Each structure stands twice: as C-alpha cells, then as structure tokens.
Amino acid sequence: MQKPTLPKGTRDFGPEQMRKRLFIFDTIRKTFQRFGFQPIETPSMENLSTLTGKYGDEGDQLLFKILNSGDFAAGLTEPDLAAGSKKITPKIAEKGLRYDLTVPFARYVVMNRNDLTMPFKRYQMQPVWRADRPQKGRYREFYQCDADVVGTDSLLCEAEIILMIHEVFRNLTIQDFTLKINNRKILAGIAEVIGVPGQEGTLSVAIDKLDKIGKQKVLDELRERGFPDDTIVKLEPLFSFDTLDANRLLDQLTNWLSESETARQGIFELNETLQLVHQYGLTDSRVEIDPTLARGLSYYTGAIFEVKANGVSIGSVSGGGRYDNLTGAFGMPGLSGVGISFGVDRIYDVMDELALFPASSGQGTQVLIVPFDREARAKALPLSSELRLAGIAAEVYPDLVKVKKMLDYANARGILFVVLIGSEEVQTGILSLKNMVTGEQHMITAEELVNRLR
Amino acid sequence: MQKPTLPKGTRDFGPEQMRKRLFIFDTIRKTFQRFGFQPIETPSMENLSTLTGKYGDEGDQLLFKILNSGDFAAGLTEPDLAAGSKKITPKIAEKGLRYDLTVPFARYVVMNRNDLTMPFKRYQMQPVWRADRPQKGRYREFYQCDADVVGTDSLLCEAEIILMIHEVFRNLTIQDFTLKINNRKILAGIAEVIGVPGQEGTLSVAIDKLDKIGKQKVLDELRERGFPDDTIVKLEPLFSFDTLDANRLLDQLTNWLSESETARQGIFELNETLQLVHQYGLTDSRVEIDPTLARGLSYYTGAIFEVKANGVSIGSVSGGGRYDNLTGAFGMPGLSGVGISFGVDRIYDVMDELALFPASSGQGTQVLIVPFDREARAKALPLSSELRLAGIAAEVYPDLVKVKKMLDYANARGILFVVLIGSEEVQTGILSLKNMVTGEQHMITAEELVNRLR
Numbered sequence A, B: 001m002q003k004p005t006l007p008k009g010t011r012d013f014g015p016e017q018m019r020k021r022l023f024i025f026d027t028i029r030k031t032f033q034r035f036g037f038q039p040i041e042t043p044s045m046e047n048l049s050t051l052t053g054k055y056g057d058e059g060d061q062l063l064f065k066i067l068n069s070g071d072f073a074a075g076l077t078e079p080d081l082a083a084g085s086k087k088i089t090p091k092i093a094e095k096g097l098r099y100d101l102t103v104p105f106a107r108y109v110v111m112n113r114n115d116l117t118m119p120f121k122r123y124q125m126q127p128v129w130r131a132d133r134p135q136k137g138r139y140r141e142f143y144q145c146d147a148d149v150v151g152t153d154s155l156l157c158e159a160e161i162i163l164m165i166h167e168v169f170r171n172l173t174i175q176d177f178t179l180k181i182n183n184r185k186i187l188a189g190i191a192e193v194i195g196v197p198g199q200e201g202t203l204s205v206a207i208d209k210l211d212k213i214g215k216q217k218v219l220d221e222l223r224e225r226g227f228p229d230d231t232i233v234k235l236e237p238l239f240s241f242d243t244l245d246a247n248r249l250l251d252q253l254t255n256w257l258s259e260s261e262t263a264r265q266g267i268f269e270l271n272e273t274l275q276l277v278h279q280y281g282l283t284d285s286r287v288e289i290d291p292t293l294a295r296g297l298s299y300y301t302g303a304i305f306e307v308k309a310n311g312v313s314i315g316s317v318s319g320g321g322r323y324d325n326l327t328g329a330f331g332m333p334g335l336s337g338v339g340i341s342f343g344v345d346r347i348y349d350v351m352d353e354l355a356l357f358p359a360s361s362g363q364g365t366q367v368l369i370v371p372f373d374r375e376a377r378a379k380a381l382p383l384s385s386e387l388r389l390a391g392i393a394a395e396v397y398p399d400l401v402k403v404k405k406m407l408d409y410a411n412a413r414g415i416l417f418v419v420l421i422g423s424e425e426v427q428t429g430i431l432s433l434k435n436m437v438t439g440e441q442h443m444i445t446a447e448e449l450v451n452r453l454r
Helices: A015-034 A056-061 A078-083 A085-092 A102-111 A153-171 A184-194 A200-207 A212-224 A229-234 A235-241 A244-254 A263-280 A344-353 A374-390 A405-411 A423-428 A446-453 B016-032 B056-060 B078-083 B085-092 B102-111 B155-171 B182-196 B200-207 B210-224 B229-234 B236-238 B248-254 B261-280 B344-353 B372-391 B404-414 B423-428 B446-453
Strands: A045-048 A066-067 A093-097 A121-129 A141-150 A177-183 A287-289 A302-307 A317-321 A337-343 A365-370 A392-397 A417-421 A432-433 A440-446 B045-048 B066-067 B092-095 B122-129 B141-150 B177-183 B288-291 B300-309 B319-323 B336-341 B367-371 B394-396 B417-421 B431-435 B442-445
Touching: A015 A121, A015 A153, A015 A344, A045 A102, A066 A432, A078 A085, A078 A405, A078 B078, A078 B248, A078 B404, A085 A093, A085 B442, A093 B248, A102 A141, A141 A344, A153 A177, A153 A263, A153 A317, A153 A423, A153 B372, A177 A184, A177 A263, A177 B417, A184 A200, A184 A229, A184 A263, A184 A302, A184 B016, A200 A212, A200 B210, A200 B423, A200 B431, A212 A229, A235 A287, A263 A287, A263 A302, A263 B372, A302 A337, A302 B045, A337 A344, A365 A374, A365 A405, A374 A392, A374 A446, A374 B155, A374 B261, A405 A417, A405 B394, A417 A423, A417 B431, A432 A446, A440 A446, B016 B122, B016 B141, B045 B102, B078 B085, B085 B092, B102 B122, B102 B141, B141 B155, B155 B177, B155 B261, B155 B300, B155 B319, B155 B336, B177 B261, B182 B200, B182 B229, B182 B261, B182 B300, B200 B210, B248 B261, B248 B288, B261 B288, B261 B300, B288 B394, B300 B336, B319 B423, B336 B344, B367 B404, B372 B394, B372 B423, B372 B446, B404 B417, B442 B446
Parallel strands: A177 A287, A365 A392, A365 A417, B177 B288, B367 B394, B367 B417
Antiparallel strands: A045 A093, A066 A093, A066 B066, A121 A141, A141 A337, A177 A302, A302 A317, A317 A337, A417 A432, A432 A440, B045 B092, B066 B092, B122 B141, B141 B336, B177 B300, B300 B319, B319 B336, B417 B431, B431 B442
16 A cells, blocks of 8 residues: 655644644734735636736646546547647646635636725735746745725825734744835936936846845846946946845935836835825834835836845745736736735744744643543543633543543643542642643642633 | 626635624634634635545545746656656646645644644634535635534533534524534444454445435445345344434344444443433434434544534535544554534535524624814714724715615615704704614714614
C-alpha cells in the first residue's frame, strides 16, 4: 500500500498552527468590521474567461485549470494533439482556481452593479491558488485577506487604510513595523522630470530592487534598458532623501519635481492623506514616505502601500494601493478604489519568529476531567456539562484507563488543568484540581472551579 | 465585451448572506471548541491517488480534477486519444479537489500518526467540491463542518456528539428538530433475523426510501432485489414500532431480534449511549430511535445519526456515525472513530425560512457619521476613531456630498444610527443622533454616544 502524500506546495495545518492562524484571521476580521467593511465570498472556481489575461502571460501560466467533467476529450482531435498543451487547454478546461481576490471582486462588482450601494466597502478572506514553483515561504495555496473601497476617490479612504493597518498590527501585538507609502503620480513625475515620460514602469521595476542589489546595479539596469546617461544623472536626488522626516521629504520632492504637474498632484495627495491621518488622531505613526516604493506598480494609479515587520527578514506582510480601473476588463470603466491585502502566512511567520502569539491563542481545551471509575464518571459527566454551559472548553477522558495515561494525555495536549475524581471525591463532592505545569493540587468545589476557569 | 458569469453550481455570497453564514460558522466552531475538538485544515487539492476509489464509481466521476501544470499533453499519444477521457485523465491530471473532509482527515491521521495524541478530537470547517448536476439546494462548492473523535470506541463519544448536536441547534435557536439515531448492528441483526444475513446494505438502500415512496414500494423493491417472500413477511414489525417511547421501542427490538447476537450488541450500545446522555444531564432531548435509519450505511459500523429541522421540508441538516476502519485504505487498519457533519447551506436555508437569524447577525456597521462640510469632518474623524476604539463598527461618509445622499447610503446599507455634524454641532460639540428606523433625532455628547452604542 502506497503511503499517502500531499501535493507539493500544499500544507496541512495541525491544531496548534490552526489556533494561531484563527487568532490572526479573527483579529483582521474584527478590524475590517470596525471600519465598516462588509464580508463577501466568491467561489473558488471562476470561468477561465474571467481569469485569463488579467495577470500577464506569466500569471496565466500559473493558473490552476480544472478539467471539464464528463467526456472532456470527446472533441479532441489528432491535430489538437499536435498543436500542443496550450491549444488543448481551452478545449478541455473551462474553469480555473482563483489566483487572487481582486479579479473575482471586480467580477462580483460588475455582476452586482445594480444592487450595490456605492461607495462599496468589502472585505474578503479566502485562499488563492498559484502553480508557482514551491519554495520556502511560498505555497501553491495560501490565504489573502483583502479590504477595498470602490466608488469613491476620497483620500479619506487612503487615510482609513493607514489607520486600519496600524490597528491590525497593534492588535496582533506586532508593534514594530514600517508602513511605507508612495504615490504612482510621484513616480510618473520622476520619469517626466528626468526625461523619460511614461516610463515609470521600467523605472520602478529597477528601483524595486534597490534594497537587494544596491544603487549602482539599479542604475546599470536602467542604462541597459535604454535610459540615456543624462536621465540617470538626474535621478541622483532620489537616493539621498531623508525618509524619516515626512515634511522635509515632501519639500524636497516638491522642489525636485516642480516642473511636473502630475508629481505635484501626487505630492498633494500624499500630504493630504497624512494630514487626514493626523486628524483621525493616530498616535505613534509608523508611516514613512518612500518615493522609490513601487510594488511592481501593476494597476496602481495613486497611493501605494507596503508594510514590513522590523527585526525579522521576512518580506512584506501587507500591501495595496489605489487603482482607477478595477472593472474595466469587464466592461465597466472608470471605477476608482483603494485596497489593502494582508498576507496571513507571512504574518504568522513574523509572529512565530518574534514569539508574539499570546498563550491563549495556542490553547484549546482548558480542563480535562479524569474519572477513576464508572462511579466517578457519573459525577464527571454533569460536571463537564456545567463547565461547557459556562463557556469553558472541557473534556472528559472517554475511556476508563489508568490515571497516568489520562494525565499523559493532558500533558501531550497542553491542557493546563485536570480535575481528578476518585472515590473520595465521589463521597465528599469536593473535586481535586491539578495544575499540570506547577504540579500544584488542591481541593475545590464545582462552583469554585467554574468561577476560576471562566 | 462579454459579460462575466459564474461557473454553474457556484455562488457569490454578498454581505448580508455572509454575515448570517459567519454567525452559523461561529456558533458551530465555538460549540466544537467547548467540547474539546481541535481545529485542523487540509489543502483544497489532494493527490488523485488519495481520493480515487474512496467514494465508489459514481463519486470518482464527481471529483473535480486539476490539469497538470506546464506541458501536460507532452506525453499524450494518438492511442491515448482513441482510448478516451477515462484513460487520458490519469496522464494529464494528478490532483483533485477534495470531495469531503473525511478522506483528507484519514490521510492526515495516517501521515501524522506518530505525532498525534490519541484519542484525537478534531474539527474541520472547509469547502468541498462535487461535479454534481446543479439543482435547487445542491451546489458544486459547499461547506462541511465535521467533528470526529478517533482512537477510542468509548460510547461517551456518541453521547457527546448527541449533546453537541443539541447545543449547536439550540445556540442557533433552531429549537424544533429531531435527532434520529440507529445502530448499524441493529440493521445487521434485522437482516440476520429475517433470513438474509449480511444483506443489511441492500435492505437499507430500500428502507432509506420509506419516507418518500411508502412501505409497499419498499417491499416491492426488496422483492425485486431478490429478497424471498418469507423474509419480507418477517420484516413486518419494523413498520409498526412506536418510535416516540425509546424504552418501549428498545424492548420491542430486543424481543424481535433476540436470536441475533449482533442485534443485541447494537441494542446495548444504543441503550448505553442514551443512558450516558441522561447522565450528562441533557434536558428536553430531541433524540428518537429509528431502526430504519441507514444514511446509505457506507462506512458506518455502529451508531448512525441524522438531524432534521421540523416544520420545514429541507433534508437532513446534520448526520454522522461510528466507523471502524477510517484509515484502512491508507494502510493503517482498525482505527475506530465517530463523527458528525453539519451542513451549513441547509442550516442557512432552515434559519432563513423560519426567520431565525438574530437581527444582530445581519448587522454590519452600527453608526454612520455624516459631516456637512470640511470643518465638520475634522470633528468626525477623531470621533470615528473613538467609536472604533470602543469596539463599535463606525464609518465616516468619505465624500462631502449632500446630506440626503449620505442618509440614503445609511438606509441602503441598513445602518441604524447616523450622527449628523453641521456647523451647530461643530460650535457646541454636542452631536445629533438620528435613528434611521424611527426617524427620532436627539442631541447627545460623544461620551454618551459611545456608551449607548457599546
């Protein structure tokens, strides 16, 4: 018999991991809700016509496709076979697994456009699938937690996203993080001012690598990509900004990019957003303006956000930005929105590495009841009901076995308290409560037990 | 441009539905946890070698298969094409979407056998996929919520499942339900006693239809399936039991099936389980013994459970039973367990039809702040922060538009309270609170507002 295995790039989550993950999900969900975001869920499968062409050629290849049901190969011919996999795919697969939550959200908005109240604030916490090559920290199935507001271009939304990021990480007790913020219009302005208007895409791809490869190699890459030498010289100020003083940085950007109307608009938006954040009363802000932040640009047209935890070398744990044309691909142009995505897997890694999970998040059952015999069990059962009624997670060891075996179970499961019921306890009605960590044991009434554990 | 659509048999869940669904999930999860069940999650994809052959031929055909990534058709030949879809599938698809939570759980147990503490109590709440023909109430993607205990054959587990079912439905405020219970060994005993030993499977398939087609047609079917006339005559008592008096029914079964050792064991188990439930202190029990209950039998070897809500014509909302050989197909024989599965979609339908969702479960944002102008907005922002800090879901309307438009938004979103901030409120610092249902409006301080909404 073959031993069962997992498909590569996928994972099981055991109880301890799950409890920690649920703590993260719960924290994010509650924060989203407090800010008025509403939950939606979309199906795991989408028509390939919905997904294809939205993530570039590379993305299309990373889509998991679902074989049509029934006699899928009936229409396949020898010439099809000769034409190869790419040509065969659309004939045998109509559906694919969602690749992110953004495209399904766009589809949802378009299909429900007549019923949605704008501005529409939604959040969505579901797994996505990518046929990426698995490697450390990269999986083929992982969760995204997205919140977006569409149908308004108010900068209040940018400000609220900044607040929400602070609240999520503080509620997770990740105190030490940096929230970098930029604006696509500033990047566009830089491209204009140095003399390569419209080429902020190429510029960003190179600049995105600054942390990894350093300034010199970024400039080399730009040169290779056809940026004339004089444009590269003009880029110099970008590498010498003081990113720790927001006002000073905004002044420097204003001076440098004064010729560009687009840049001025971007700087205005950035400044206005930070003013609003200040009005909301955010204290101990972790916001840092970074005019090199691009996040691959993709569909961002305004604000760009990225969050990293300090003190660990784990990539970004959250990112997002404003876009102008979420639903254009589905025939509904001009819908503006701004969103943020939290990466649960990386947040988990950060919290694990920094030992930030509260003890209670790893905890399952609070108390195990250990009856020594049948008679004791008759006392154990109503006691367990009483505890559960009080909201306490309680178990009765189901088999009548040696007491040591039951205590071993409590230890292995990490159950802190054990209630021992032997003949003495049956007679007196007083219970024996044992703390499995300290070993302390003392007598207690059922009522005291409930009050203590509640 | 083509209008986007959803794959057939799949659904989007909008905010109101989602909030109600989350209420159901949350209720079930909390109950599972109180009974000491621990969360696990398994990947959506499993190797087809894990899934195939576990659900019968029909089940195999209902598996969604995932096309291999990359150049999947490279190894396909013309003879393959001629051999047809069934032969081609294993060459181009290695993975499938999970069909239920039981087989992935069995795989998990086998892969983690050395690390699990037995008895192992796990719960799992995840979607499953079936390429069934979509119809009313049947979808291709739906959630299952399962709880199982493996590694013990203690009847305490059966009793706790009965308690847990009562707690779940009562917490959902579904008060009026019937929990039918039977035991595979009683069905086996009936087959023995009427003279067709070992044929309880065929017997059950026919009897399962009793509610739908009536006694006469059930007997006709058995005759067609080769049950001799004298066996069918002997079946007569089965149709005349008084299922409302458990003790009387157990007596009648004992008399009828006295020759069968297996039946006696089944009756003992049933009786013992009910005694234990009584010891736990369950009041107003909804348990009803039904010696015809079979639930397709499949892998059940002991107790069989099924729950239906009364007063609605929606199928079973929960079902389960004991099995002896969960992991045998993966080379780990003899692992006994008992489990229960809750069907969220049907529970939703029941609660919707009976209007049982609490008002709070449909509620999102509690209060919308409506600033009349920029100056008012400067007051609105810190107020929203204060409300959120107190755990209140609050929104500020993001654009400065006409007040009527903002009130329309509150109405469309079902937000009960609106705080109006105009020039007067800015001057006095006193807020104007409007109840959108009653239309009442009165002045209130920020402090009073927080206390009132919290």
